[in-house]
Amino acid sequence: MRLRILAVGPRQPAWVDQAVDEYRKRIRTPWRLELTVLEPATRSGGADLARVLEREGERVLAALRERERVVLLDERGKACTTREFAQRLAQLSQEAPDLALLIGGADGHAPAVRARAAESWSLGPLTLPHGLARVVLTEQLYRAQSLLLGHPYHRD
Numbered sequence: 001m002r003l004r005i006l007a008v009g010p011r012q013p014a015w016v017d018q019a020v021d022e023y024r025k026r027i028r029t030p031w032r033l034e035l036t037v038l039e040p041a042t043r044s045g046g047a048d049l050a051r052v053l054e055r056e057g058e059r060v061l062a063a064l065r066e067r068e069r070v071v072l073l074d075e076r077g078k079a080c081t082t083r084e085f086a087q088r089l090a091q092l093s094q095e096a097p098d099l100a101l102l103i104g105g106a107d108g109h110a111p112a113v114r115a116r117a118a119e120s121w122s123l124g125p126l127t128l129p130h131g132l133a134r135v136v137l138t139e140q141l142y143r144a145q146s147l148l149l150g151h152p153y154h155r156d
C-alpha cells in the first residue's frame with residue numbers, strides 16, 4: 001500500500017523532520033510512506049478566512065492523485081484505538097492501494113477537500129501543532145504495521 005501524508009504547513013523544526021524520517025525508515029514493504037508538504041496560504045491581518053481555506057484547498061486537491069483514497073485528519077473525525085487503526089489500515093490495503101492522509105492548515109480543511117474525502121479520522125480530541133501531528137501520525141502508521149506483522153513494538 002502506498003501511503004502519502006499531505007501536510008499543509010510551514011517548515012518544521014529539525015526534530016520533527018528527524019522523527020518523521022525515523023518512523024518512515026522503519027515502515028516495511030509492502031507499505032511505502034511518503035510525506036508531501038504544501039505551503040500554507042498567505043495570511044495577512046485582514047485576510048478572508050474562507051478565501052485562505054479555498055486557496056489551501058486548491059493546493060491540496062491539485063496534489064492529490066486520482067487513485068488515492070482520501071482520509072482527513074481532524075479532531076472531529078472518527079477516533080479509534082491503535083488496534084482498530086491497524087485493522088482499518090489492513091482493510092484499506094485490500095480495497096485501495098493508494099491512501100492519502102491529509103493534515104490541514106492552521107484553520108483546518110477547505111470544504112472542497114472535505115467533499116473529496118472518503119473518511120475522517122482523529123488522532124485525538126486535542127488540537128496538535130502541525131509538526132507534532134506529523135510525528136504522531138507517522139509513529140502510529142509504524143505501530144499499526146508492527147501490530148499487523150506481529151512485531152512486539154506495541155504493548156496493550
